[in-house]
Amino acid sequence: GQQLNQSPQSMFIQEGEDVSMNCTSSSIFNTWLWYKQDPGEGPVLLIALYKAGELTSNGRLTAQFGITRKDSFLNISASIPSDVGIYFCAGPRYGGSQGNLIFGKGTKLSVKP
Amino acid sequence: GAVVSQHPSRVICKSGTSVKIECRSLDFQATTMFWYRQFPKKSLMLMATSNEGSKATYEQGVEKDKFLINHASLTLSTLTVTSAHPEDSSFYICSALTGGEAFFGQGTRLTVV
Numbered sequence: 001g002q003q004l005n006q007s008p009q010s011m012f013i014q015e016g017e018d019v020s021m022n023c024t025s026s027s028i029f030n031t032w033l034w035y036k037q038d039p040g041e042g043p044v045l046l047i048a049l050y051k052a053g054e055l056t057s058n059g060r061l062t063a064q065f066g067i068t069r070k071d072s073f074l075n076i077s078a079s080i081p082s083d084v085g086i087y088f089c090a091g092p093r094y095g096g097s098q099g100n101l102i103f104g105k106g107t108k109l110s111v112k113p
Numbered sequence: 114g115a116v117v118s119q120h121p122s123r124v125i126c127k128s129g130t131s132v133k134i135e136c137r138s139l140d141f142q143a144t145t146m147f148w149y150r151q152f153p154k155k156s157l158m159l160m161a162t163s164n165e166g167s168k169a170t171y172e173q174g175v176e177k178d179k180f181l182i183n184h185a186s187l188t189l190s191t192l193t194v195t196s197a198h199p200e201d202s203s204f205y206i207c208s209a210l211t212g213g214e215a216f217f218g219q220g221t222r223l224t225v226v
Contacts, residue, residue: 042119042206042217043157088156098215099147099208103156 006104023089119218136207
């Protein structure tokens with residue numbers, strides 16, 4: 001079945017550093033989504049990507065939809081303590097809607113002030 | 114963005130009892146809502162799709178008699194965990210679509226003792 005392989009599993013960085021995480025799949029996705037989840041909360045959408053090759057920014061966050069449609073990355077520049085959390089990539093299963101999402105296993109980000 | 118609210122945010126129940134979790138779309142109507150489950154330090158897994166006015170659609174391996182879903186109105190879906198056991202302890206999260214985008218509730222932490 002469809003799977004999203006997300007890496008790294010966790011990151012420990014110093015405040016001010018840049019962060020990069022990525023997601024790959026053996027199958028094609030028509031949409032790539034990046035979410036952040038704080039402890040005890042539901043995921044919040046950070047960036048949505050809809051076209052192969054698309055590069056989209058949201059403040060200090062930048063994400064790209066890979067040309068092959070099988071991968072995506074998320075960059076966070078100049079990290080701050082509130083960036084701490086778990087970041088998930090996700091995509092609609094079998095090309096369906098965003099209601100039926102498959103998630104990566106998450107990247108846990110820790111930021112040292 | 115649109116708001117999806119879950120209640121309760123935390124619940125502790127005894128083994129053998131049933132627990133109801135509510136998911137409400139506060140500022141939009143949702144004919145379809147989605148229920149996910151998240152184990153500690155794991156990713157979100159879709160359990161079922163809740164359809165207003167009709168039966169829910171369950172993912173493979175999810176017991177429909179164990180996890181009862183009712184979507185009685187365009188703004189409310191409920192998930193009832195029946196005869197709960199400690200292995201049902203988990204974080205349950207709902208989502209609803211509007212404008213093609215999925216919005217997640219804040220989650221419900223269920224602990225069965």
